[in-house]
Amino acid sequence: MVQMRKWRPLLDLDADGAGQKASYRKIVDGLANAIRSGRLEPGAALPGTRELADILDVNRKTVILAYEEAIIKGWLVSEPRRGTFVNALFADHTTTSANMVQSKRTAGISESEAFAPDFLAPALPPYFDDLYVPAVRAGRTRETMYFDNGAPDHRLLPQAVLHRYYRNAMKAAFKSSWVKYGNLESAAQLRTALAEMLRATRGLTAGASNICLTQGTQMALHLAAGALIRPGDVVLVERLSYPPAWAIFRALGAQIEVIDVDSDGCRVDQIETLCLKKPVRLIYLTPHHQFPTTVSLRADRRQKLLALAQQHGFTIIEEDYDHEYHFEGRPYLPLASDAGQRSVIYIGSLSKLLGSSFRCGFIVAPENLIEALGKNQLLISTHGDAVMQKMLADLIANGELRKHLRRAAKLYRARKDALMQSLHARFGERITLRNPEGGLALWVTFREDIDVDAMMRRAADEQLFVRSGRQFSPLDQPVNGLRLGFASMTPDELAQAVGRLHEASRRQA
Secondary structure (H helix, E strand, O other): OOOHHHHHHHOOOOOOOOOOOOOHHHHHHHHHHHHHHOOOOOOOEOOOHHHHHHHHOOOHHHHHHHHHHHHHOOOEEEEOOOEEEEOHHHHHOOOOOHHHHHHHHHOOOOHHHHOOOOOOOOOOOOOOEOOEOHHHHHOOOOOOEEEOOOOOOHHHOOHHHHHHHHHHHHHHHHHOOHHHHOOHHHHHHHHHHHHHHHHHHHOOOOOHHHEEEEOOHHHHHHHHHHHHOOOOOEEEEEOOOOHHHHHHHHHOOOEEEEEOEEOOEEOHHHHHHHHHHOOEEEEEEOOOOOOOOOOOOOHHHHHHHHHHHHHHOOEEEEEOOOOOOEOOOOOOOOHHHOOOOOOEEEEEEOHHHHOOOOOOEEEEOOHHHHHHHHHHHHOOOOOOOHHHHHHHHHHHHOOHHHHHHHHHHHHHHHHHHHHHHHHHHHHHHHEEEOOOOEOOEEEEEEOOOOOHHHHHHHHHHOOEEEOOHHHHOOOOOOOOEEEEEOOOOOHHHHHHHHHHHHHHHHOOO
């Protein structure tokens, strides 16, 4: 690690005059410049927020905000229980064209944005997931609140049940030497349990041989996309969508094109128009509850989309991240459940049931593709967590996950209603808010006289952290909306968080 006393000159914070306190934007620019020039090497560890605040003589919140923005822009990554590091992806990208940088400076782009490599802009960190905003969590206090993307409440987990099932799985592991040699049987049991669950709840005609297990959704996305995309391929994503997805596609060399989303889901007519102009390799969608806007893709558009995929030969990656939670009417079945389709790769996880600490994602696809994905996966990891796989298989097979879902869903519906009531009471006609059919988050758009980005910055002063709607834009366009997760807070906590957000909106003037 760089010696502590060298951090201020390393970040060049005294360039505009010694003794001036650094703003968080200046710290971000200093980090970007140091990484771009090679003075901060890929993988280098950064000091904690409290330590750096002491070194730079600034408020700790300033460093927290700087780390958060640097992570969002892809300069830094944060790893649980380890710390914050320079993004290792810069190993092959430590130099940038001076002419390109100068042209971006002329256009009024800040230092950190000017030096950002195209494949990372506006890429997000590997841990952009539910409850985890690394820099924010590093500086949390008891007073800190955070609107996540729609994570479940870990306080509702049946702890006694989980302890019992994990103990039983651990006993089985020691008895049969899984701990020493790993275990393929536990993975087979989990695939079988998942296949039965997916057939019963989502109409998928999948067997164990159609499922590839992964350590979370992002690994599933990377494996599936890596098997399909070649540099230069055209990939379609929605104008607002899940940031790690399009970061992965760009890293694989894809050409990203965006399609609009309205109240009935993605604009399938625009997909058809794009297909007539250029060959489309893949489209990534979250049709059940569109991320981040929560709208569901209308039935006629679903059928048109499947017909277009067959006609033009593109593949659909369907991520069904929160199918379990549906509050209005009957849920749509996945695109992958259509009996006649041959073009859909289905991705899901158990994180919305058990939380992001239970890293169980899965891919459902034809057997030949699953075999290819399995071979590619062996290049990353030879075995999954056999004990965890055994535990999850038993929880599914014995109906424990289903019981937990029924209990939690009732509370989450009440929390959704509580958040909607609080937002209407505080903001009134200054917001547009639709009641989602399901999921664990609301999408709120604000009247034009409210600057959402400015409101977010002021909310941080109130110890409330919210992701900017702009972070969901593949084109890095301003978005006057926010995705507000409601499941991980009680009604009283939600009312308090909305109060802080409202206070931040009043302080903009």
